[in-house]
Every structure is written in structure tokens, then in C-alpha cells.
Amino acid sequence: MAIEIPKLPEHMHSGATRFIGRDVKRVEDPALVSGTVEFIDNLDIPGMLHCAILRSPHPHARVLKVDTSAAEALEGVAAVLTGEDARRWSNPAYTAPEGWGAYCVAVDKVRFVGEPVAAVAAENRYIAEDALELIRVEYELLPPLATPQAAMAPGAPVLFEAHDSNVVQSRVYNWGEVDRLFAEADHVVSNSFRWNRVGANPTETFGCICQWDLAENSLTVHGAYQTPRFWVAARAMALNLPSNKVRIVSHPMGGSFGGKGGPRGTDISALLSRKSEGRPVKYIEDRMEYLIAGFSQSWDRHYEASLAVKADGTVTGFKVRLIDDQGAGTEGWGTISVAKPLAAFTGPYRIEAARYDTVLVATNRAPSGAYRGYGPPPHFLVLESLMDMTARKLAIDPAELRRRNYLRPEQFPYTTPAGNEYDSGNYEAVLDKLLAMADYRGLREEQSRARAAGRLIGIGVASTVEPGVFDWNAYATVGVPGIGVPEGVKLAFDVFGNLTVVVGFTLQGQGQYTVAAQIAADYWGMDFNAVKVTTAATDVTPPHFGPGGSRLGVAIAGAVLGASQKLEDLFCCVVAHVMQTQPDQVELMDGRLRLKQNPAVGMSVAEVAGLMLSRADLLPPGVEPCPEATYVWTAPNRTMPDEEGRCRSYLTAANATHLVMLEIDRETGRTDILKYFIVDDCGTRLNPGNLEGQLQGALAQGVGAALYEEYVYSDDAQPLVTTYVDYLIPTIHEIPMAKKDFVVTPSPFTPLGAKGCGEGAMHTTPAVIHCAVNDALAPLGLEIRETPASPRRLWQLLHQAK
Amino acid sequence: MTTKQRINLHVNGKAYERDVEPRLTLADFLRHELHLGGTHVGCEHGICGVCTVLIDGRSARSCLTLAVQVDGAQVTTVEGLRNRQTGQLHPIQQAFVDAHGLQCGFCTPGFLMTTLELLGENPDPSTEEIKEALGGNLCRCTGYESILASVRLAAERMRAGG
Numbered sequence: 002m003a004i005e006i007p008k009l010p011e012h013m014h015s016g017a018t019r020f021i022g023r024d025v026k027r028v029e030d031p032a033l034v035s036g037t038v039e040f041i042d043n044l045d046i047p048g049m050l051h052c053a054i055l056r057s058p059h060p061h062a063r064v065l066k067v068d069t070s071a072a073e074a075l076e077g078v079a080a081v082l083t084g085e086d087a088r089r090w091s092n093p094a095y096t097a098p099e100g101w102g103a104y105c106v107a108v109d110k111v112r113f114v115g116e117p118v119a120a121v122a123a124e125n126r127y128i129a130e131d132a133l134e135l136i137r138v139e140y141e142l143l144p145p146l147a148t149p150q151a152a153m154a155p156g157a158p159v160l161f162e163a164h165d166s167n168v169v170q171s172r173v174y175n176w177g178e179v180d181r182l183f184a185e186a187d188h189v190v191s192n193s194f195r196w197n198r199v200g201a202n203p204t205e206t207f208g209c210i211c212q213w214d215l216a217e218n219s220l221t222v223h224g225a226y227q228t229p230r231f232w233v234a235a236r237a238m239a240l241n242l243p244s245n246k247v248r249i250v251s252h253p254m255g256g257s258f259g260g261k262g263g264p265r266g267t268d269i270s271a272l273l274s275r276k277s278e279g280r281p282v283k284y285i286e287d288r289m290e291y292l293i294a295g296f297s298q299s300w301d302r303h304y305e306a307s308l309a310v311k312a313d314g315t316v317t318g319f320k321v322r323l324i325d326d327q328g329a330g331t332e333g334w335g336t337i338s339v340a341k342p343l344a345a346f347t348g349p350y351r352i353e354a355a356r357y358d359t360v361l362v363a364t365n366r367a368p369s370g371a372y373r374g375y376g377p378p379p380h381f382l383v384l385e386s387l388m389d390m391t392a393r394k395l396a397i398d399p400a401e402l403r404r405r406n407y408l409r410p411e412q413f414p415y416t417t418p419a420g421n422e423y424d425s426g427n428y429e430a431v432l433d434k435l436l437a438m439a440d441y442r443g444l445r446e447e448q449s450r451a452r453a454a455g456r457l458i459g460i461g462v463a464s465t466v467e468p469g470v471f472d473w474n475a476y477a478t479v480g481v482p483g484i485g486v487p488e489g490v491k492l493a494f495d496v497f498g499n500l501t502v503v504v505g506f507t508l509q510g511q512g513q514y515t516v517a518a519q520i521a522a523d524y525w526g527m528d529f530n531a532v533k534v535t536t537a538a539t540d541v542t543p544p545h546f547g548p549g550g551s552r553l554g555v556a557i558a559g560a561v562l563g564a565s566q567k568l569e570d571l572f573c574c575v576v577a578h579v580m581q582t583q584p585d586q587v588e589l590m591d592g593r594l595r596l597k598q599n600p601a602v603g604m605s606v607a608e609v610a611g612l613m614l615s616r617a618d619l620l621p622p623g624v625e626p627c628p629e630a631t632y633v634w635t636a637p638n639r640t641m642p643d644e645e646g647r648c649r650s651y652l653t654a655a656n657a658t659h660l661v662m663l664e665i666d667r668e669t670g671r672t673d674i675l676k677y678f679i680v681d682d683c684g685t686r687l688n689p690g691n692l693e694g695q696l697q698g699a700l701a702q703g704v705g706a707a708l709y710e711e712y713v714y715s716d717d718a719q720p721l722v723t724t725y726v727d728y729l730i731p732t733i734h735e736i737p738m739a740k741k742d743f744v745v746t747p748s749p750f751t752p753l754g755a756k757g758c759g760e761g762a763m764h765t766t767p768a769v770i771h772c773a774v775n776d777a778l779a780p781l782g783l784e785i786r787e788t789p790a791s792p793r794r795l796w797q798l799l800h801q802a803k
Numbered sequence: 804m805t806t807k808q809r810i811n812l813h814v815n816g817k818a819y820e821r822d823v824e825p826r827l828t829l830a831d832f833l834r835h836e837l838h839l840g841g842t843h844v845g846c847e848h849g850i851c852g853v854c855t856v857l858i859d860g861r862s863a864r865s866c867l868t869l870a871v872q873v874d875g876a877q878v879t880t881v882e883g884l885r886n887r888q889t890g891q892l893h894p895i896q897q898a899f900v901d902a903h904g905l906q907c908g909f910c911t912p913g914f915l916m917t918t919l920e921l922l923g924e925n926p927d928p929s930t931e932e933i934k935e936a937l938g939g940n941l942c943r944c945t946g947y948e949s950i951l952a953s954v955r956l957a958a959e960r961m962r963a964g965g
Contacts, residue, residue: 026900033908034896036841036881040909043840127826204845204853204943205909255843255909256943288846510907510944690903697946698906725850725941733934733947 004632006562006752010685013753015569016526016591020519021753024690027515028534029508038508041208041225041252042285049210050079050122050277052270052284053129055136056294057111057118060147060365060718061160062140064107067119071135077128080276081136082120082269084108090272094264094332095238097480098170100163101331101363105239105268110143112160112329113367114720115294117265122273122282147718149303149326149362160363161330169327169336169361170479174343174645176418177354179309182318186309190391194304195787196379198326198712199705201297201372202730205255206286207263211270215279219246220271221538226251227261228547229505229539239268249539251547253508258702259371259549260297261509264332292728293720296333298712299372300379301326308387314397316350316406321383322358330363333370336479341376344468344475344651346419348384349428350406355418361479365718373702374763375550377468379788385463385768386786389775399772400441400462403658404432407464414749420647421468421475423654424748424756426682428464431658431744435462435680438742439660444676448662452780457665458675459777463769464658468651469683469757470636471550475650477642484641488556489543489633492521492564496614498607500527502534502561505545506553511759512691513548517557519688520753524565525606526592543631551757554687555653556634558752563632571630572609578621579604579612637750653748653756657681659769661737665777670796672708672774677737679765682744683758684751693741696761701736703766707774708789709735810874814839815883823870829863830854832870833880841881841912845941852940855913856880862920881912884919895919895957904953906944913940918954926962928954 010018032038069081087104094102106117119136123129146152146160152167160167183189209224220242226232229251237244254261263286270284286295302325309318327335339359346355388406392399407428408415415423435441444460451458468475473483491503502517514534522529536542547553573587576594580587580602588597595603604612610628612619617626642648662676679696686692709729713721722728747754767788774790783798807822814837821836830847833839833856842865845853849867856865857879884893895918898904905911914937921928921936928936933954942950 027903029908030900030905031892033905034881034892034899034911034915035885035890036839036912038908040840040843042834042844045835127824202943203907203909204851204941205843205907206845254907255845256907258943288848288851508907512906694903694906694945694949697948698944699946701946702943724848725846726848730851730941730943732939732941733937733951736947738948738951 004563004566006559008749009747009754013523015524015589018523020523020529021687022685025515025519025529025688027512028518029512029514038253040205040255041210041223044210044223044252046210046212046281049281049283050124051126051129052120052122052273052282053126053133054117054269054290055119055133056290057107057114057116059111059140059142060114060145061112061143063110063143064118065139065141068137069119072121072132075128075132075135077124078121078132079280080122080273082106082273082276084118086272086276090275091240091268092238095235096331097334097336099480101161101169103330103332105265113294113365115290115367117269120269120273122277145365145718147365147714147716149324149364152362152364167363169331169363171360172478174357176645176647179318179320179354179356182354183309186317187312188310188394189307190310190387190394191307192387192390192786194306194383194386196300196302196382197788198298198301199372199710200295200299200712201258201260202728203254203256203258203261206288206291207261207266207296208285209263209267209270210281210283211267211274212281213271213275213279217246218242221248222267223250223252224267225254225261227254227257227509228549230545232262233539235264236267239264240271245540251507251536257509258373259375260295262296288725289723292723294367297370297372298328298367299335299369300338301328301366301369302379304383306383306387308391310391314391314395314402314405316391317353319347319352319355319384324360324362326364326366327361328364328366328368330368333368335369336361337371337476337481338376340476340479341468342380343419343646344421345377345466345654347417348381349408349464349466349656351408353418366714367720373699374760378706378763378767381465381764382768382771382788385772389772393779400432400436403462403464404429421651422649423466424652424750425746426654426656427744427746428656431656431680431682432464434742434744435658435660435678438680438740439676439678441660444662457667457777459663459773459775461661461769461773461776462658463765463772465656465764465768467551467655467657467758467760467764469551469653469655470555470651471552472636472639472650474639474642474648478646484639485635486546486552487544487633487635488560489545489631490517490557490560490564491543491629491631492568494610494628496611498605498610500525500532502532503542504534504536504557505542506547507536509548511548511553511695512688513553513557516554516687516691517561520558520561521565524562527606544633548759551759553759555751555755555757558687558755559634560632562752563634564630567630567632568628571624574621574624575609575613576604579619652750653684655681655683655756655758657762657765659762659765661769661773663770663773663777665774665795667799670792670799672790672795674704674737677739679739679741679762680743682746684746684748684756685754686743686745687753687755692758695759696741697739699760699762700739700766701731703763704736704770705731706788707767707770709791711789808871810871812873812876812878814878815880825869825871827870828866829868829870829873830865833865839880839882843909843912845910852917853910853913855916855940857916857920862917881915884915894960895922898957898960899953902953902956903949910940910942914942914950918957922958922961927958
């Protein structure tokens with residue numbers, strides 16, 4: 002029987018929903034607040050060694066000689082790993098496009114500060130670090146390429162010898178008659194923008210324990226992995242192991258935001274285990290390692306962009322030229338972040354045509370990786386800044402300009418010029434609710450009075466679309482193959498009728514185990530506490546991806562509902578057999594399988610499960626004694642990209658409009674956020690508490706990116722950020738407690754009408770803050786077009802103007 | 804390596820005597836010698852506050868404290884919060900659960916210990932006082948709003964005797 006996933010909570014036929022949409026307490030929390038959760042550094046395996054990694058102090062150098070003899074002689078050292086071992090036993094990182102990766106330990110040359118050049122496994126971490134100091138490395142320095150401009154200059158040294166330049170990819174996408182629209186425009190609004198590197202910085206760094214079984218030639222990895230099976234495939238390729246001989250047990254993570262994984266750390270630990278006769282090797286990345294060479298520095302971008310605008314403020318065309326500094330290769334899959342804006346290139350607007358001219362360049366900065374949003378946040382900062390510049394030029398209120406350009410409710414589902422399909426939305430309703438909640442008119446009046454008193458008060462209004470439920474096809478243009486992102490669950494009732502939901506991913510903070518439990522408990526009419534959500538090693542879990550690309554809430558809902566339907570069909574067969582009727586005469590309602598004609602007669606779910614496992618004699622012929630079902634969900638109707646990258650990629654298009662009022666201190670350049678408002682629409686809200694947390698948390702990361710956080714590099718590609726004294730994560734003092742409200746436009750395409758919303762405010766917050774900062778500066782004729790708008794940058798701007 | 808030094812201390816009311824290297828941090832001592840893994844380590848530079856414990860009732864960074872420095876001290880960690888016999892959560896822990904005061908939970912033990920110190924000194928803190936107390940603890944998930952609400956809820960319940 003075909004599985005039909007209910008499109009709204011009220012379509013669930015098995016009874017009233019008691020948990021979906023309610024503010025359910027998270028199942029994850031009691032252990033987390035008790036300190037008993039097994040984060041990776043809390044796991045010890047008998048016989049375990051500890052790894053420390055020696056890292057390059059140079060951004061670009063030939064490695065002439067690595068002398069490890071003194072380190073090997075130190076008491077307590079079990080093995081020392083060098084580039085020669087990596088060359089012998091492993092392959093360079095697989096990347097997209099191919100050929101822009103390196104071995105886990107540098108072979109012949111280093112390309113960024115922090116690149117591993119050797120590693121030690123010792124009886125404890127202290128001894129391992131002692132041993133690092135005994136390793137002698139001879140380098141021949143090469144010219145550092147600190148910027149894409151330097152890397153593209155004629156005669157620049159080539160970083161990856163397999164290629165004849167440092168340009169990873171140069172590609173222009175044309176969608177529609179963009180030249181004609183610009184020629185016909187009444188106004189063209191153009192500017193350049195610089196987005197400096199930021200990164201995920203979860204409070205827990207990466208960690209793993211690898212054990213290489215020399216007899217079996219297999220590898221078991223315990224560690225902090227956001228997407229376990231994805232890592233299995235990559236490790237098998239890197240370490241020359243059959244993919245079914247790599248087993249990952251992913252442990253609860255202290256946050257991830259895209260960057261949890263650590264391919265080099267894993268491969269180094271694995272090879273050290275191999276070299277240490279199969280003893281387990283633990284590697285815990287420290288914060289300094291994370292900051293200089295971790296896996297999630299993101300978005301190092303130089304933009305030039307333009308809007309074509311009619312006299313009435315209608316925006317018709319959008320052109321973006323992007324030079325993206327990928328850093329030392331693409332081992333972190335930073336290329337995806339350039340491709341992802343295709344999924345929502347023109348934001349919430351009716352822009353008819355667009356051009357995206359992209360140049361991805363390798364430099365001697367650290368390789369870039371994934372961070373919440375994975376590309377669109379800088380893109381929307383550019384688009385929304387241009388919208389505000391247009392509003393100023395045409396003397397139209399910025400909120401009104403956006404309203405004039407929004408897609409209208411009747412246009413959904415809407416295919417954007419860049420090819421993706423937006424599922425649904427009502428942008429004007431969101432804006433109206435926001436302006437009313439904030440008393441926008443009142444705020445503008447307050448601003449006028451404050452300006453008259455000489456204060457630098459700014460107001461920003463920004464609208465964005467969040468591409469949700471990612472699909473691999475979105476990244477085909479940067480060399481990633483495939484369509485579909487499987488997310489599976491196994492539902493298993495035991496003999497007492499308790500339910501275990503086995504998923505492929507582990508805890509990371511979003512509360513997805515709670516969401517899975519809510520849906521399962523509602524479907525089966527069960528006590529919430531009778532549902533247990535758990536995971537297992539990659540070799541036994543169903544196909545999965547895990548959290549990423551704002552997809553898991555939707556995907557896990559689809560998987561739990563699909564598996565439930567399969568199991569319900571089976572239960573109906575069993576009950577029909579026992580009751581001597583036909584399966585279609587049996588239905589699941591409020592926790593019972595009952596006769597449609599005589600609802601008083603039936604069996605509880607627990608009774609059916611118990612019967613299946615303990616009374617095989619009562620089962621219908623051909624039915625196995627197995628009250629379990631697996632279902633793997635992926636987004637329906639995704640398409641292959643055409644020659645311009647156009648395809649149905651991300652399944653959902655949540656949207657939000659933010660409004661901020663802030664003040665810049667003339668004397669210090671410091672920005673204080675005075676008021677912050679959010680109205681969002683992510684369709685059905687499966688767990689309002691989780692969602693609120695995602696929104697406010699992404700808002701905080703957005704404030705960091707907009708005002709404080711930056712991976713600073715010197716002119717010779719030395720990282721100047723090495724501790725949290727340098728990388729400024731916002732504290733409770735910097736983050737506004739936003740007033741929030743929402744509109745619900747369910748997705749017509751997804752389980753229960755939910756839309757991907759995990760990245761959320763990260764798309765909008767940097768944009769709206771920069772709009773407001775420039776609104777504050779406008780009376781002075783000043784403008785900032787570089788992130789972060791830090792106190793130092795603003796102070797310099799204000800004082801240069803004096 | 805250096806000679807080990809003997810320390811005597813109480814952790815969560817229990818007496819320990821251990822020989823430790825002078826360079827061993829309190830965080831590593833608690834986590835890897837006493838196997839009290841609830842004290843997490845976030846930056847090892849004393850900035851993020853994830854590793855906060857109480858030493859003789861005062862909050863301290865266990866990553867910047869050496870184990871030999873707590874000889875003779877009373878140390879309290881997150882493991883000391885809930886009822887050992889029943890597992891019942893401390894009102895501060897319960898408030899964090901009830902007010903969604905955590906997401907990944909990695910920084911949470913640090914916030915809980917800082918809150919324990921705050922509410923011990925000031926049972927009815929204002930919003931500004933809560934912010935001042937928590938200003939040295941970084942959270943990358945929540946955006947702090949729900950943490951603020953959790954501390955308010957805990958204070959309210961503890962004042963009411965809960």
C-alpha cells in the first residue's frame with residue numbers, strides 16, 4: 002500500500018494530537034542538566050592513547066624534513082605519525098570539485114597555518130604535547146597568498162600542483178534577460194561589500210576515538226559527528242577501507258552548527274591507531290586548534306552587486322559578482338556555500354532576472370567549511386543592503402519598498418529565476434504583523450527626535466527566505482552528485498508495547514529526539530514516556546543524513562510518519578486475522594486497533610505488539626513475528642539541474658522579517674541594540690519551544706557576525722585570532738531578547754506542513770543589523786559595507802569623517 | 804615530567820586523596836582522575852565559562868585552576884546538584900528543563916554552577932544582576948533568552964521553598 006504522509010496535523014487519522022504543536026518538555030534535558038551525557042571526551046576505552054597534533058606555523062612552505070626520533074624516544078609515546086605515513090596509507094581528502102584536497106598530515110608542503118605536519122599518540126595528552134616539542138621540522142618558506150587577489154595575480158605560485166592556477170571554479174549563471182532589464186531600468190543601484198570570515202564555534206570542539214582492528218582491517222570511530230554515514234563514506238575513501246568496515250558511533254555533541262566532523266583529526270587518530278598496533282587513540286581538538294584550523298570558518302567574500310529598479314521602486318534585476326576565498330583548498334566543502342544561494346537567490350521578491358558571477362579561489366588561509374546558513378547569510382546582507390540603498394535613493398520607506406516587491410500569496414508555488422520552487426508564503430502578512438508589533442511608525446518618530454538631539458539611532462527592516470530541507474542537487478554546480486537525502490527511522494515495539502525509535506543521528510541541541518517522540522506518541526496514541534528515541538552505530542542504523550540544511554524536523558517527521566503507517570498496516574492485518582475480519586475493517590484510533598463497525602471491540606497497541614512477539618500461532622500466514630518497521634524519507638519531486646543550475650532543490654521556503662532599532666555611540670563606535678522584533682513563517686510549528694530556541698540562538702549568531710566576530714588574518718596570511726579574547730562570541734550583554742510572533746502558512750509539500758527553520762534568523766539578522774547601522778549613519782553621509790561593523794570599524798569611520 | 808604532589812580535597816562532599824602532577828588542571832583532574840565528566844571544557848583559556856565549578860562556594864574556572872591549588876578545598880560540580888539517592892533534579896536544574904534553558908547542554912553545567920552561586924548570594928536578582936552574573940558564561944545555542952528565564956524561574960521557586 003502506498004504510504005501517504007499526512008500534510009497537516011489535523012490529517013493524522015489516528016486520534017487527537019496531544020503533543021505535536023505543543024510546548025513539550027525535551028526528552029534530552031534531564032541527562033544534559035545532570036552532566037551525565039556521554040560527550041566524546043567523557044568516553045574512555047581501555048588501553049586508549051591520546052593524540053596531539055603538531056601544526057605548521059607557516060602559511061605556505063615546503064616541508065624539507067621531519068625528525069621524530071626524539072619524540073619517539075620519549076617515555077609514554079606509542080607512535081608518531083608523519084606525512085610519509087599519510088602518503089603510504091591514505092588518500093588526499095575528497096573534495097568537490099575534485100583535486101583540491103590534501104593528505105591529513107602534510108606531504109611535501111603546508112598550505113595554511115595550523116595544517117598538521119606530524120602527530121603523536123601517547124599514554125596521556127600531557128605527554129603527547131611534550132613529545133610535539135621534540136619534533137624537528139625543516140621548512141623552506143614559500144610566498145604566502147593572503148587574499149584571492151594575490152592568488153589570482155599573474156605569476157602567483159600555484160598552491161595545488163595538480164592545477165595550473167589557484168582558481169577552483171569560475172562560473173557565471175544567467176537567469177533571464179538580465180542585461181535588457183538593467184538597460185531598461187530607471188535606476189541602477191550598485192555597490193561593493195566585504196563579508197569577513199566567521200565560524201560556528203560550538204562550545205564543544207571536535208573529538209573522536211579511533212580504533213583500527215588490524216586483524217579485521219576495519220575501523221571503529223566514536224566521535225562528534227553531525228552526519229554519521231556521510232563521514233563513513235569519506236573515511237572509507239580517505240583510508241582505503243571497504244565502506245562496510247568503517248563504523249561510526251556518533252556521540253552527543255556540544256553544538257555543531259555545520260562544523261562538527263574533523264576529517265583530518267579522525268584520519269590522523271585512525272592512522273595513529275593503525276601504527277600503535279590497534280590501540281584506541283583519542284583526539285580532542287583544543288580551542289586554539291579549532292580557531293586556527295577548525296572545520297567551520299565560513300564565508301570569506303568580496304562582492305559587487307547591483308539592482309535594476311523602476312521609478313516606482315519595482316526591482317526587476319539583480320546582478321552579483323562574488324569572489325570567494327575558499328582558503329587552502331576545498332576539503333571543508335566550502336564550495337557548497339557559494340552554490341546554495343541559488344536556492345533563494347532573489348529572496349522574497351518578484352525579481353525577474355538575475356546573474357551570479359562566481360570565482361572561487363584557493364589561498365593560504367585555512368580551508369573554509371560549513372556554518373549555519375551555509376552561504377545565503379552574506380548573500381542576503383548584500384541583497385537587503387541594496388534594497389535599503391534603493392529606498393534611500395528613491396526616498397521610499399524601506400518597509401514599503403519591500404512590500405512593493407514581495408511575491409504575492411497567489412504566486413505560490415513559485416519558481417524563482419534561479420530555478421528553485423518556493424512552496425508557500427504570505428510575506429505581506431508577516432510584514433504587517435511585524436510593523437504593528439514594533440509600532441514602526443512610533444519608532445520612526447522616536448528616531449527623528451533622537452536624531453534631532455544628535456544621537457545615531459538606526460532602524461532596519463529586512464526580509465529573507467530560508468531555503469529549507471536541502472537536497473544534493475542544489476550543489477551539482479560545484480561538483481556534488483546526486484538527488485535525494487535519505488532520512489530513515491526504525492520503529493520497534495517490544496513485547497510490553499513500549500516503542501523505540503531508532504534514528505541515524507545523535508543529540509546536537511535542536512531537540513529533534515523530542516520532535517520524533519512527539520510525532521510517534523501522537524500517531525500511536527501513546528504515553529509520551531513510553532516512546533524512547535535512540536541511535537546506534539552507522540552499520541545498523543537506517544540510511545540517514547542527520548541535521549543539516551534546515552531539514553531534519555521535516556525529514557524526521559516524514560520518516561516517523563512513514564514507518565508508523567507501514568506498521569499500522571501490519572497491525573491491522575494481525576488484528577483482522579485475530580478478529581476474523583478483513584484488514585480494511587480495522588483502524589488505529591487513540592492507541593487502539595479497533596473494528597470500524599464496532600469501535601468498542603479492539604486491541605491496544607501494546608496487546609498487538611505482545612501478541613506478535615509471543616503468539617506466533619495467532620499470526621496470519623506470511624506475517625513475521627516482528628512489530629517493527631523502517632521508513633526512509635526524502636523530499637519528493639526533486640529534479641536534475643539544467644545547464645544554468647536551475648532545479649527544484651530545497652523543498653521549503655520559510656520566511657521572516659526582522660526589525661531592529663539600534664544606537665551607535667559616537668565616542669566608542671559601539672552599537673547597542675535597543676529593540677528587536679521578529680515575525681517568521683515556517684509553516685506548522687511542530688515544537689514551539691524548540692523553534693523559539695532556534696530563532697533566538699540564530700539571532701545571537703547573527704549579532705556576532707554582524708557586529709563582533711571575525712577571523713582576522715595578517716597581510717602574510719597569519720591567523721591573528723587564536724583565543725576567545727580575539728574571536729568575540731557575544732555574551733548575554735550583547736544579545737537582545739527579541740519580541741517574536743509568527744504567521745503560519747503550511748507547506749503543501751511536506752509532512753504536517755512544517756518548513757525547515759533551523760538556520761532561521763542567521764539569514765536575516767546580519768542583514769537587518771547592517772541596514773540599521775547604515776540608517777543610523779545616513780545623516781552623516783557615512784556607510785559601512787564590511788562585516789563585522791565592529792566598534793573599531795565604526796569608530797574609524799566616524800573619526801575619519803570628522 | 805615532574806614529581807607528583809599529594810592533595811586532599813572534598814568534591815561534592817566526598818573526600819579524596821590523590822597524587823597529581825603539579826601541571827594537572829582541576830578540570831582534567833575532575834574529569835579524568837575522578838571521572839566526574841559533567842564539568843566540560845570549552846576553551847581552556849578561562850573565557851567561555853563552560854568549566855565553571857565552585858571552590859569553597861565561589862565560582863572558578865576549573866581550566867585555569869591547577870589541581871594542586873585546591874588542596875584542602877571544598878569543590879562543587881554539577882554532579883553535586885541533583886539528589887544522589889533519588890536522582891531528583893535541583894530546582895535550578897529543573898528550571899532549566901522547564902524553561903528550555905539549554906539546547907546542546909554543553910555549556911549548561913557552567914551556567915548551573917554560576918547560577919547556584921548567584922542565587923546563594925542573592926535570592927531575588929534583577930534582570931541586570933542576572934546578566935552581570937552570567938556575563939562570563941558563553942552559550943552558542945540559545946541566545947541567552949531562555950537562560951535568563953530559567954534563572955528567574957529557579958529564583959522564584961527557590962524563594963518559594965521549592
